[in-house]
Amino acid sequence: MNNSFIQINQISKHFGDVKAVDNVSFEIQEGEFFSLLGPSGCGKTTLLRLLAGFEYPTSGNLLLDGIDITALPPDKRPTNMVFQNYAIFPHINVQRNIQFGLRKLGLTNEEIRKRVNDVLSLVKLEGYEERFSSQLSGGQRQRVALARALVRQPKVLLLDEPLGALDKKLRDEMQLELRTLQKNIGITFVFVTHDQQEAISMSDRVAVMSEGKIQQLSTPNELYKNPHNIFVSDFIGETNFLKAETKSQDGEYINASIEKLGEFKIKNNLNISENSSDVVCSVRPETMMIDKEKSDWDICLEGKIKQTSYLGEMTKFYIETKEIEKIITVSSQYFDNQSFKNNDCFISINLDDISLLNKK
Amino acid sequence: MEQKNNTLLFYTLLYFVFLYLPVLFLPLFSFNDSDYMSFPLSGFTTEHYVEMWEKTNLHKALWASIKVGVVASVVSTTIALFAAKAFSRYKFRGESVSYGAIMMPFLIPEIILAVSILVIWLSLGFKLGLIPVTLGHILFCTPFAMLILIARIEGFDFSLEEASRDLGENAWGTFYRVSLPLYLPGIIASLLLSFIISFDEFILAFFLTGSDATLPMYMWGQMRFIQKLPHVLALGAVIIVFTTLIVLLAFWLRNIGQGKDKAGLGIKIHE
16 A cells, blocks of 8 residues: 555545535645635535545545544544634634634643644734634634644644635735645645635645546646646636647647648647547637737737736737637737737747647 | 604504503502402502412412423423424425424414323323323423524524534534534523413313312412402412513523624624
8 A cells, every 4th residue: 555645545425316526536645735626516525524524425435644534423533624614613712712622632731721822823813812703804713713723733634615705815815824834834734625726826736626526636737737628727727729620640749720720730648539529729828929010930810809908917818810710818918909000910829838638 | 754654653552552451450450459350449458469478279389380381391492402403404304294293282272282182191091280281381382492493593503513523522512512502592592481381371281280280270260259369460460570571581582692693692792
């Protein structure tokens, strides 16, 4: 057996006819910041609840640090959870919320006080011990929930969309803080989110889920650069899909015809079969160039700017071309649409930036 | 300008007069120096209250009612708590049937309930007394208790219970440390209202008490003798005050925290 910290072996969870989690297997390493990412209803929360012990799998088993925890109730597992709505006990104050889980650990009063004080300073909540949940802001509640879970020194911390209820600025701050905290204390984090930007910016590895299955499990960079299928490519970041057909394989490359642009040699990383029409090409908006002049890039098309949206750090151009059926989105840091006469422009694409994907 | 609606005001006043005026005659005549309930009032006296204080049969009946009321309210609230939790927390087969079954005593005429219990109790060879009255009251109070508790438990954030399990408490520890304190205002309201319902109940008691009279039975027995009427009036006045206080307390507890503080602690927390 290998020494993976968490092993998820062929786990399925059915609710009636619905397969919330469908025969999923993967491993999580010790000390890893691991994210489960997907749209709502993809099974990510169910998977987290299976890890916490709030649900039991229909089939398969779970190992944590070499021990089978499949049938253990939540109070017997070395995991702790930060709930989506924080679930701070409203009838006791912050101090007693944090102490709640220490009762059965057999600690002396001295040890309890030390642990509580340590965790309070870790989440920067000193001075809030006497407050009640209703007297705290969203961000503070989140810290209490975090402290209450961490004070038990779990082997794994499970986080169920903990930043969902916070406003954008606070969320960005907490992302950075959580990431730093996790690296400092070294506890394995399993983080559930539907926000791809959040998952990409915080995680060591991300499992993208859809319809109860893992679509792709890799590092954030891999996920963005080499999506394994059309779902991942669409879900992570923004992209343009172009119609395509494959012809013959040529070494690492495959010949493919793309819409009315012609035939090109494209890198075939995913072993896509020859002579298939069940494929698409994906081109990220930021990999293309928009200019007034024709360029010497692999592909250069004449187009018309239909609309622009200014986003501050960059601008998005929505461009119509003769060759491509759909409107193409190009993003650029360059914003001066006065210089495009009659909204005429050229968009340029490098073949290296085109990835070929199976439709299914 | 806001137009005052005098018709509605008049209706409201009429309603309250109709509802409460007869009740107010009880305390009024209980201080009247006469055996008859009639105007004009003949003079002020507290003698009926003294008389009431000295009746040993009344004390016995009061004690019987308290015993029945306490047992009935505790048992029916306990049953209702489990049922309310099940109905608000879980979806299960036969949910609406079991809900209907619990609510049934609320809907069928009390006299039918009383006669049924009487027939079964006697055919089993048991003696009439406070035990069958208590059982009848438990049956009768449980739907009231359940309505109060469901109102309390619905909207309860069950992730609090999951959080407790997650933090190392088993099911009992979770109930004791999280659920019970949060349900407490509802539980107390249910206990108080069940007690009052049992305390005032007449029909079940009439059929099932045998010789151990409860307080309403005792009052009914005294009504046959005109000279005993005044101390029953005094007793009635005391019961009105006592019942009103308990009902107010129960409603105050039931509503506490249902606005801002969803979990409802009964502790007022400033924002």
